[in-house]
Amino acid sequence: xxxxxxxxxxxxxxxxxxxxxxxxxxxxxxxxxxxxxxxxxxxxxxxxxxxxxxxxxxxxxxxxxxxxxxxxxxxxxxxxxxxxxxxxxxxxxxxxxxxxxxxxxxxxxxxxxxxxxxxxxxxxxxxxxxxxxxxxxxxxxxxxxxxxxxxxxxxxxxxxxxxxxxxxxxxxxxxxxxxxxxxxxxxxxxxxxxxxxxxxxxxxx
Amino acid sequence: xxxxxxxxxxxxxxxxxxxxxxxxxxxxxxxxxxxxxxxxxxxxxxxxxxxxxxxxxxxxxxxxxxxxxxxxxxxxxxxxxxxxxxxxxxxxxxxxxxxxxxxxxxxxxxxxxxxxxxxxxxxxxxxxxxxxxxxxxxxxxxxxxxxxxxxxxxxxxxxxxxxxxxxxxxxxxxxxxxxxxxxxxxxxxxxxxxxxxxxxxxxxxxxxxxxxxxxxxxxxxxxxxxxxxxxxxxxxxxxxxxxxxxx
Numbered sequence: 001x002x003x004x005x006x007x008x009x010x011x012x013x014x015x016x017x018x019x020x021x022x023x024x025x026x027x028x029x030x031x032x033x034x035x036x037x038x039x040x041x042x043x044x045x046x047x048x049x050x051x052x053x054x055x056x057x058x059x060x061x062x063x064x065x066x067x068x069x070x071x072x073x074x075x076x077x078x079x080x081x082x083x084x085x086x087x088x089x090x091x092x093x094x095x096x097x098x099x100x101x102x103x104x105x106x107x108x109x110x111x112x113x114x115x116x117x118x119x120x121x122x123x124x125x126x127x128x129x130x131x132x133x134x135x136x137x138x139x140x141x142x143x144x145x146x147x148x149x150x151x152x153x154x155x156x157x158x159x160x161x162x163x164x165x166x167x168x169x170x171x172x173x174x175x176x177x178x179x180x181x182x183x184x185x186x187x188x189x190x191x192x193x194x195x196x197x198x199x200x201x202x203x204x205x
Numbered sequence: 206x207x208x209x210x211x212x213x214x215x216x217x218x219x220x221x222x223x224x225x226x227x228x229x230x231x232x233x234x235x236x237x238x239x240x241x242x243x244x245x246x247x248x249x250x251x252x253x254x255x256x257x258x259x260x261x262x263x264x265x266x267x268x269x270x271x272x273x274x275x276x277x278x279x280x281x282x283x284x285x286x287x288x289x290x291x292x293x294x295x296x297x298x299x300x301x302x303x304x305x306x307x308x309x310x311x312x313x314x315x316x317x318x319x320x321x322x323x324x325x326x327x328x329x330x331x332x333x334x335x336x337x338x339x340x341x342x343x344x345x346x347x348x349x350x351x352x353x354x355x356x357x358x359x360x361x362x363x364x365x366x367x368x369x370x371x372x373x374x375x376x377x378x379x380x381x382x383x384x385x386x387x388x389x390x391x392x393x394x395x396x397x398x399x400x401x402x403x404x405x406x407x408x409x410x411x412x413x414x415x416x417x418x419x420x421x422x423x424x425x426x427x428x429x430x431x432x433x434x435x436x437x438x439x440x441x442x443x444x445x446x447x448x449x450x451x452x
Contacts, residue, residue, distance in 0.1 A: 004403075149276050189396065
């Protein structure tokens with residue numbers, strides 16, 4: 001299951017999550033972009049859904065641990081990362097062939113990106129809301145906190161403001177993330193993908 | 206103290222911090238944390254506090270703008286549908302940021318406890334499955350690789366006229382190309398290592414031997430003092446204010 005190329009992929013996915021997610025967090029943009037590596041790991045391990053789930057989960061959690069040194073809110077959303085890995089393994093993996101088709105077939109590509117992004121976005125919003133509300137009173141350090149504030153100011157209750165903010169910002173954010181992951185997946189050399197799918201030879205001692 | 210013991214202690218302290226004990230519980234938690242800092246980390250504790258301040262102060266400013274400036278009331282007032290005040294919002298932001306400061310400081314203290322060890326030595330000492338240790342070592346070794354990949358991709362895109370050295374709109378528009386170039390550069394480097402370099406040098410087998418030879422115990426030495434102490438303190442922290450409230 002965890003061959004050396006897959007371990008390297010996990011580390012690369014974690015680094016991608018950490019690097020882009022941290023830049024977005026520091027800029028306080030109303031998106032997150034902190035799961036591109038998680039989704040990409042699942043795509044690269046298609047069609048093996050179990051490996052895709054376990055490796056993307058590992059990449060997500062290592063990314064959380066690294067990013068947690070800069071963003072102390074992030075580790076509390078570990079369960080959201082598990083859900084993202086699960087949906088990426090179930091849904092995005094099914095779209096892997098479409099994402100890699102050459103030449104690019106635009107309508108199904110756009111449709112699959114939108115479908116995967118919306119499903120991941122809605123699920124992560126629903127899972128994240130209790131953490132946002134009960135642990136942090138509705139506002140975290142990300143740019144989406146501004147959206148919660150706007151809903152609160154408009155007279156919404158805390159729970160509904162956090163839920164509306166999640167549903168407003170998560171699906172567009174996750175569509176962007178799936179799009180970026182799909183584009184990186186298209187650009188990844190076939191040789192690396194073949195290494196990920198091959199069984200590892202026993203090391204000589 | 207072993208890294209296992211320090212990480213477990215850090216986890217207990219953070220969990221207690223998030224459990225939101227009352228004032229007495231918080232005082233006991235603070236004393237326990239200060240004792241760990243003074244006895245185990247010593248002078249480097251100031252570095253931990255400075256780093257925690259660097260992480261949390263911008264966050265505090267942002268949350269102040271959101272809660273005090275825009276919302277103007279605390280979440281408790283919103284939940285109770287009572288009249289909100291900016292003072293209550295400020296108190297809420299201060300409390301939350303204080304808790305975050307505590308968490309970041311504890312994480313820094315735990316890492317600074319082993320400042321004299323290399324990352325590889327810390328990973329060797331951890332009682333973890335070999336695969337987890339391997340992925341941790343590879344992740345750390347990839348940090349250097351990614352730095353090289355970023356440098357190469359950045360310079361290549363500047364030379365091609367796609368990016369500029371100074372901040373510009375063009376950099377924002379083409380930042381995606383930098384990410385793609387870094388990804389491809391990192392993949393190419395890793396494929397080269399896995400296909401050519403590592404098999405010749407037998408790197409993975411040597412790494413496994415290095416990590417497996419340590420055979421670390423879960424807890425030893427001062428862990429046997431700190432962990433029972435922290436668990437005992439945890440009970441006190443969790444019940445101190447309830448007993449006080451009942452009286």
